[in-house]
Amino acid sequence: MAALDVDLDQAPLAPARRADFAFWLALAWIAMVMAAAIAADWLPLASPSDIDLLARRAGPSADHWLGTDALGRDVLSRLVFGARISLTVGLIAPLLGLSIGGGLGMLAGYFRGRVETLVVAGVDILLAFPPLVLALAITTYLGQSVLNITITLGILSIPSLTRVARAATLAFAGRDFVTAARALGGGHVRILVRELLPNIALPLIAFFLLAVAVIIVVEGALSFLGLGVPPPAPSWGGMIAEGRDSLDTAPSIAFLPAAAMFLTVLAFNLVGDRLRAATDPRQAAL
Amino acid sequence: MLGFVSRRLLYLVPVLIAVSLLTFLVAALLPGDLAVAMLADEATPERVAALRSEMGLDQPLAVQYLHWLGSALIGDLGRSLRTGEKVLSAILQRLPVTLELMLFAQLIALAIGVPLGILCAVRNGSVVDRVMTVIAFGKLSVPAFMLAIVLIYLFSVRLKWLPATGYVPLDEDIVGNLRCFVLPAVTLGFGEWPVLMRVLRSDMIATLQEDYIAMATAKGLRRWRILLVHALKPSSLTLVTVTGINIGRLIGGTVLVETIFALPGIGRLLIGAINTRDFVVLQGVVLFVATGFVMINFVVDLLYGVLDPRIRHGRA
Numbered sequence: 001m002a003a004l005d006v007d008l009d010q011a012p013l014a015p016a017r018r019a020d021f022a023f024w025l026a027l028a029w030i031a032m033v034m035a036a037a038i039a040a041d042w043l044p045l046a047s048p049s050d051i052d053l054l055a056r057r058a059g060p061s062a063d064h065w066l067g068t069d070a071l072g073r074d075v076l077s078r079l080v081f082g083a084r085i086s087l088t089v090g091l092i093a094p095l096l097g098l099s100i101g102g103g104l105g106m107l108a109g110y111f112r113g114r115v116e117t118l119v120v121a122g123v124d125i126l127l128a129f130p131p132l133v134l135a136l137a138i139t140t141y142l143g144q145s146v147l148n149i150t151i152t153l154g155i156l157s158i159p160s161l162t163r164v165a166r167a168a169t170l171a172f173a174g175r176d177f178v179t180a181a182r183a184l185g186g187g188h189v190r191i192l193v194r195e196l197l198p199n200i201a202l203p204l205i206a207f208f209l210l211a212v213a214v215i216i217v218v219e220g221a222l223s224f225l226g227l228g229v230p231p232p233a234p235s236w237g238g239m240i241a242e243g244r245d246s247l248d249t250a251p252s253i254a255f256l257p258a259a260a261m262f263l264t265v266l267a268f269n270l271v272g273d274r275l276r277a278a279t280d281p282r283q284a285a286l
Numbered sequence: 287m288l289g290f291v292s293r294r295l296l297y298l299v300p301v302l303i304a305v306s307l308l309t310f311l312v313a314a315l316l317p318g319d320l321a322v323a324m325l326a327d328e329a330t331p332e333r334v335a336a337l338r339s340e341m342g343l344d345q346p347l348a349v350q351y352l353h354w355l356g357s358a359l360i361g362d363l364g365r366s367l368r369t370g371e372k373v374l375s376a377i378l379q380r381l382p383v384t385l386e387l388m389l390f391a392q393l394i395a396l397a398i399g400v401p402l403g404i405l406c407a408v409r410n411g412s413v414v415d416r417v418m419t420v421i422a423f424g425k426l427s428v429p430a431f432m433l434a435i436v437l438i439y440l441f442s443v444r445l446k447w448l449p450a451t452g453y454v455p456l457d458e459d460i461v462g463n464l465r466c467f468v469l470p471a472v473t474l475g476f477g478e479w480p481v482l483m484r485v486l487r488s489d490m491i492a493t494l495q496e497d498y499i500a501m502a503t504a505k506g507l508r509r510w511r512i513l514l515v516h517a518l519k520p521s522s523l524t525l526v527t528v529t530g531i532n533i534g535r536l537i538g539g540t541v542l543v544e545t546i547f548a549l550p551g552i553g554r555l556l557i558g559a560i561n562t563r564d565f566v567v568l569q570g571v572v573l574f575v576a577t578g579f580v581m582i583n584f585v586v587d588l589l590y591g592v593l594d595p596r597i598r599h600g601r602a
Contacts, residue, residue, distance in 0.1 A: 124301060128576055129579065130535075133541060133556065136556065137312055141312060220429060221429060221542055224431045225545055226561075244438070247438060254435050255436075269427050
């Protein structure tokens with residue numbers, strides 16, 4: 001599992017135009033999952049934690065559109081409320097990594113010298129731990145909660161986003177418009193924020209989306225191991241783990257959350273990949 | 287070459303020190319008193335104080351760290367809080383299982399990735415090539431634990447071919463041992479073949495355009511002989527290093543896979559330590575795994591230097 005180390009050298013999927021249909025489909029899926037997660041409280045859904053032992057592992061019905069799990073809880077409702085956790089952690093953690101890692105990477109790429117050495121060394125040290133092992137270790141000490149897991153995964157997403165920001169900044173820092181801005185008397189802050197940031201924003205956003213996909217997977221892995229968001233709060237990884245015991249009688253209990261996670265991760269990968277293909281920082285360097 | 291190795295070695299020392307410091311600090315600085323956690327319900331102020339001084343927790347952090355590092359350097363990672371077992375011997379006892387799993391996973395990744403890489407290079411731009419690119423991309427979105435559930439469902443629940451969990455030691459029953467590694471190794475190895483395929487594909491496309499390949503074709507050599515004998519070897523330099531990097535990445539995956547399939551390796555030890563809040567074992571395993579990870583990456587770095595002289599001379 002390549003957790004958190006976004007592969008920089010991966011070839012883009014396909015020429016941009018051919019992927020158009022898949023791109024819009026992916027965006028639509030992300031929008032739908034987000035809308036459902038935000039509106040979960042107002043949707044006409046059963047409670048995700050109401051146990052009905054008389055209706056365990058039931059198939060789809062008018063009451064339970066996607067059936068019930070091993071404790072008789074409504075699967076659709078748990079999927080929607082689980083999306084909340086996946087998306088909250090999946091979006092906020094990389095955002096944390098983006099603000100810290102992006103900033104550090106820009107400073108390293110712009111100032112070079114000692115700043116760069118320090119930042120690169122720090123990144124190397126964080127990368128010296130297998131990410132999942134570090135995530136497990138930190139959450140064990142911090143305790144399991146949505147906030148702690150978000151912080152942990154946020155820290156783990158810093159290195160790859162730092163690298164991307166540094167690479168992108170390096171590609172632009174030597175360009176004429178930066179020299180011109182400096183000649184016109186622009187200070188470091190002005191050059192970083194007004195000249196460089198707009199240019200590296202798009203590649204950073206593309207990698208941010210790829211990081212979202214990776215973080216959703218890692219959060220799923222933690223929950224699957226029982227070390228993510230504590231029960232009874234539903235999470236996709238936890239639902240897959242619970243469904244494992246019912247594989248012989250009701251495989252859909254495990255496969256439905258797996259499908260939801262697969263489609264969501266695939267959608268973020270597709271959108272991120274498409275954006276990255278359009279804004280490859282290495283092409284800018286040529 | 288010697289200069290290159292010693293430069294990399296010099297860099298290794300601060301990284302390893304930082305890794306050990308971080309491993310130590312994560313345990314030492316985060317909220318929660320280890321002694322209180324250990325005593326749980328039996329925590330009275332006197333007992334906590336007694337345990338703290340027994341474990342050296344009342345000393346300054348720097349002293350604690352140096353003490354811990356000093357012991358770790360001579361192979362003493364402490365004793366489990368729960369079982370009293372020496373942490374290092376617990377790790378070494380479980381190491382063969384993890385290594386066997388990683389070996390099989392790597393073999394499976396190569397067995398899928400290399401033929402597909404060659405195929406896609408030969409049929410560059412064809413339907414097969416494009417389909418494989420899409421499949422490799424889709425695979426990125428299938429986490430190991432998801433694949434594991436699907437494999438268990440197909441091969442254990444439906445077809446009943448392979449055990450879903452359990453472990454048979456190698457010296458007891460070789461076939462039984464191999465059977466219980468099939469699903470875990472496929473789960474772990476399946477994540478890696480797309481990378482191998484893509485790396486080999488692009489290198490091989492370049493090799494196939496060389497004049498000596500055209501020469502071999504003109505001489506009338508068989509197609510497969512040209513591919514496997516003349517083209518594969520010069521195309522596999524990147525593949526070798528990527529395979530090395532993958533070993534490091536597999537370490538993280540073993541934690542998950544060993545837990546899912548109940549294999550008694552280092553990953554299970556780690557998860558067990560977390561579940562029983564056995565901080566000494568946890569610290570020891572994290573240090574061991576992270577050190578192994580750093581060392582593997584170091585060897586891969588050296589390999590890069592061997593394969594590409596420009597890196598060795600700091601000109602790349």
